[in-house]
Amino acid sequence: MPRTSTRLTFAVLATGAGVFSMLQSLIAPALPTVQHALHTSQSTATWVMTAYLLSASVFTPILGRVGDLVGKKRTLVAVLLTVAAGCLLAALAPTIGVLIVARVVQGVGGALFPLSFGIIRDEFDASRVTGSISALSAVIAAGGGVGMVAAGPVVTALDYRWLFWIPVAVVLAATLIAVRYVPESPDRAEGRISWLGAVLLSAWLVALLLPLSQAGVWGWGSARVVGLLGAAVVLFGAWLLSEARSATPLIDLRVLRLPVVLTTNAAALLFGAGMYAIWSFLPGFVQTPASAGYGFGASVTASGLLMLPMLIAMFVSGLLSARLEPVLGAKTLLTTGTALGAVACGTLTLWHAERWQIALAAGVFGLGIGLAFASMAHLIVGSVPPSRTGAATGMNANIRTIGGSIGAAVTGVLVTGRLQPSGLPEESGYTHGFALLTLLCLAAALAALLVPTGRAGGTRVTGTPRASGGATAAAGPVAGGAPSTPATSATADAG
Secondary structure (H helix, E strand, O other): OOOOOHHHHHHHHHHHHHHHHHHHHHOHHHHHHHHHHOOOOHHHHOHHHHHHHHHHHHHHHHHHHHHHHHOHHHHHHHHHHHHHHHHHHHHHOOOHHHHHHHHHHHHHHHHHHHHHHHHHHHHOOHHHHHHHHHHHHHHHHHHHHHHHHHHHHHHHHOOOOHHHHHHHHHHHHHHHHHHHHOOOOOOOOOOOOOHHHHHHHHHHHHHHHHHHHHHHHHOOOOHHHHHHHHHHHHHHHHHHHHHHHOOOOOOOHHHHOOHHHHHHHHHHHHHHHHHHHHHHHHHHHHHOOHHHOOOOOOOHHHHHHHOHHHHHHHHHHHHHHHHHHHHHOHHHHHHHHHHHHHHHHHHHHHOOOOHHHHHHHHHHHHHHHHHHHHHHHHHHHOOOOHHHHHHHHHHHHHHHHHHHHHHHHHHHHHHHOOEOOOOOEOHHHHHHHHHHHHHHHHHHHHHHHOOOOOHHHOOOOOOOOHHHOOOOOOOOOOOOOOOOOOOOOOOOOOO
16 A cells, blocks of 8 residues: 555545534534424424534544554544445434434544544654644534535525435545555554443543533423533543553543643633534524514525635635644644634624624634634644544544533523513523623633643653553654654653
8 A cells, every 4th residue: 555645645534524524513504494304393303413412522532542553544444434324324314313313323423533633643744744734624624614504505405315415425435535545554552442431431421411412401400400410520530530540541641631732622622612602603693583683584595604704714724724833833823713713702792783793703713713723633643642642632622522512502591591572582692692702712712821832841742651551652743833853762741
């Protein structure tokens, strides 16, 4: 297998990760159509989103670790086939129950993120790693925007089922190319899967995300929400204890405690809360009839077009980050990206009476997303051993998702807390929601400022955790933006 086909390799990775990212947002604008077509209730239809979120949260870190152990290409092909099967099942789903199961299957594709970053680190020349990570991050970021923009025209011209038929064809084509042209990564972690850690990780993620995503339906004070959140705390503690004692942990806690990884994940949690909430509520705001005293009564297609500046800005800034990162450093880009998110949300808080104001804020937020996504990937990949790239980047993606669940749930409470006689939210609900998201993005910027730089900050990890049997591995690019240097053989300091 030639190792010179990096363009085809990147095309496969970008296609798979982009389709998964698109599937995150593609169905959201079409949920009312799905609800009507499958004769179900609104609360049941929301499980189409919830099931996908829970599945991705569970499978992303687990399959990222599997890829580190058994081979990233092998795992990548299996994941792509699973996503294609999930899309096919969704396209044919006769009932809402089958569609929800299909979304669970599609959620396995969350592992495409850590697998893709790991393959780039393993297979590409050092001089191309930074640019390739930035470009892939741009595709991932833009994928969510493509979903919001494309959903309306596809549903209007064809049918909501084509939201899944189209990805089936694209993913199958990517799979065939992957089998032929993507080389198997030489770097493997030693050890085995910690199944107890996998079960406990899955359990606490489900116990946390399920009540957050359903609190608006069940009620924040309901026994189910309180009980599940309490269970999440207990299960999280059990998971930490299990991983700390395991000789082959699923997620090496020493890696998570590294200053760069810890602060980057904190920024990911807070920025994810703002990003997913904007994706969830801004289209609804512009679709609100003008009779409510705000909103524009936009159609699904028109609301998607208002998100177009966000899509374009995400992609452009993600690509530009490859040129900016060696000069400014990933920390600076992350701080700038999260700060731009705060500026966008602040703009929406104060000015949202005109369409151009919405489009401008969306574009600014898109710039922030593109910079933040690329810089998070650089910081994580450049701070962990190659044998832990999959698990570490998978956990970072998961933390963004957890933040998104929290942000969407809390914003939902603010938006729906006061309703007009017509049943539509008061404008103040959206204003308070946008103000909260401004604060969350500002907090993310502060977390980004705390990301250490240079060797003293722990931006390099050379050496592998206990699970790898003590073999050392070369570090990747320095997270702060300096060129890669040969790593010394030293085990990461867990303290």
